[in-house]
Amino acid sequence: MTSALQQQAFALDARYNAHRAPESPNFRTLYIRRRSQLLRETQRDPEKWKQYLRVRSMLLQQRYGSSTVESTSSNSSSMSSIVTPRGHLVPTKQAEASRALVGGTSIAENYAFVGVHHIFDQHSEAVTMVKFANNDKSKICCASLDFTLSICDVTSEPPIVSAILRGHTKAVTGFDWSANNDLIVSSSLDGTCRVWKVSDFSCLRIVQDSNNSQFLCCMFQPINNNLFVTGNSRGELKIANVSTGRFMKNTCKIGGNVLCLASDNSGKIFWVGNDKGEIVSLFCELNGALCKTKKILLSPNCSITSLSYRAWISREARDPLLLVNATNNSFCLFSVLDGEGTLQLKKSFQNRQQKHIVRSTFCPIMSFRQGACVVTGSEDGSVYFVDVEKVGNRAVVNTLQGHASAVLGISFNYDESLLATSDLQGLVILWKKGNLI
Template identity: 75%
Template structure:
């Protein structure tokens, strides 16, 4: 079966899946998982596949009626808008002729390298929205998921069959963020129960419970990259704080940002942090050696919105050195900023329209993007699709690939380090592992 038609059939089943056994979510998940398995095992010819797709569409519509429109075509039609030239400063990649880097991956096109079409596995261990997912650092197989149900799960996605290695329980309210330590021995989780928990990955036990001093909801967390004994957190009082893993306490230093701090990211050495809130503001914060935090620069988006995701990327290749910040916002925007100085100042480079008005949708840079001409990012969307965008292109040409398989808003996205697998999570609690078409 051709991978493209297979993906269309799977997307069709996913759109109708909400109508099946409304009182039994586990049955619906089992059904869609089995459908994916049957599609992978099918040996139909391309012509037979197309005929099968038409017939199945007719039968499903006859049985359930027309499913709610995902408006995917509308999103694609307005998928990319470039800022005026005065705000774009030309190419995002400093040198377009990235010959040395392209040679490392055989010179394939971006469309070839991001042909993620096959469904590798579907996880359904969470009963409520999975708000964030993250592969371990430099690891192909271990994936951590966190959910509104208050639980974390660790999955082995490359075992046969893929399995849930552990469910980590302890938080009493929704989990808002997770992060792996540099060597993957620890996981930190933040929650609306006003705590952060540090988990030992080797035996899945909770090592530390650290309470917010003001009992504020903790809405995001990351490890300090150069010192994994320190954690950075943002809370519902607009406070950026540092917690010490060894002592189990927050440090006295507080950086007042304002609003609800919804997301954090850091440069590679942890000197500059960026924090986004529900007022459409992005602050750059300098982190001193003694743990002090100092605001340096601020960017305010043009319309009131929430900043739901921040992702930092320093280019790897010799041909491209400028670091970038990728931003999701609830004004139907995915934005790319260039980091222009040592204080973390931001300059807008690209803006893409993406269906997002309510939910905590996230995006990420593709891990080895700077080994090719051009650059690619992937984002979730409230229309249930996953979009791959070439940030060097404009208009509809920027959409490199579109994955359809979720029947609800896609919240989380994460690559493993070699780009062989992509994980996505949604508002219904499903986690889909996608594989490249040539794997």
């Protein structure tokens, strides 16, 4: 209980942080970091914490008026769900092996992130994407509109920024780790993709678009990390070779602005989302050629901002799913039906998202009792843990409040002990998992 009340106190201060020293963002960042530290160090019994919250809330309201971010109850009430006639996502009542991994605890207990581990503020503008290294608890990379990427070590005491990767001359829109974490590929509005060596933080390759198109997303080919896939502002999907630093001749025209990418584990099927509300499935040949197979229209007046693939929900029930965020105030789950990447809508949840690139992700272990959990950012400044087997307000099993602006990036480390979230003001918050006291 104490940890939960500490988190509420931090969230209360974070909601009002935009009002403090509006001309001095550095001071606001320093203030909220120090508040987080003090709250972690302060020891109070639950009743005193509740009294403190009431007094603190009253003082902040008297000083600043209503906060710009709504309360937890109002945020949660906006989270409703729409279920397709097909019914349950997975037969989770039979998921004995998955439950055994966590001792049969509930979804809410599994994802009780109760404290702030650290706050990074090395970026001066929005952090558009955060991602932990593959099967690694120590390294995380952040991409920002301030033209840079950063690599951080989150297990040192205290966590540190290991390097700032400089070279792009415009906003960095996305990046990806290679399978063994020795390389990072980044995309930028400057019309280049850069390949970085993690060992010495140097730039290994610069790949220029022949038409100077803006690159909006990128990812390594899962089974051949000598290739990476890019999406640009001309609606084109291209594949580049790391060794040569050149794009292959094959170009696949999607249309619109290609905003996000995902692939299955084999690297044979890719999904692409654009700003026309379309999700396009593609088959990747052995020689790297891309061939469009299927296309669905989620909504004609929205952008697809995030795609995330999961090959299984439980060890007992293989059910490939695609998690999708869109600017029509929703995020959706699609079932992958066949080897051509055909999608069928399973469930849709409402979310606060109308204009920003908000991302979501599956929980990596997917350990559950009566459901499966995903986590998403939101433009209301909250982070939502959603049990996709439930409906209505019961679907939200945890809500993290600490950001004072739209939450854009989401990433777990591989054992789910830390969750990283990034926002429009450039803050990256590391949340730690723990059991409520």
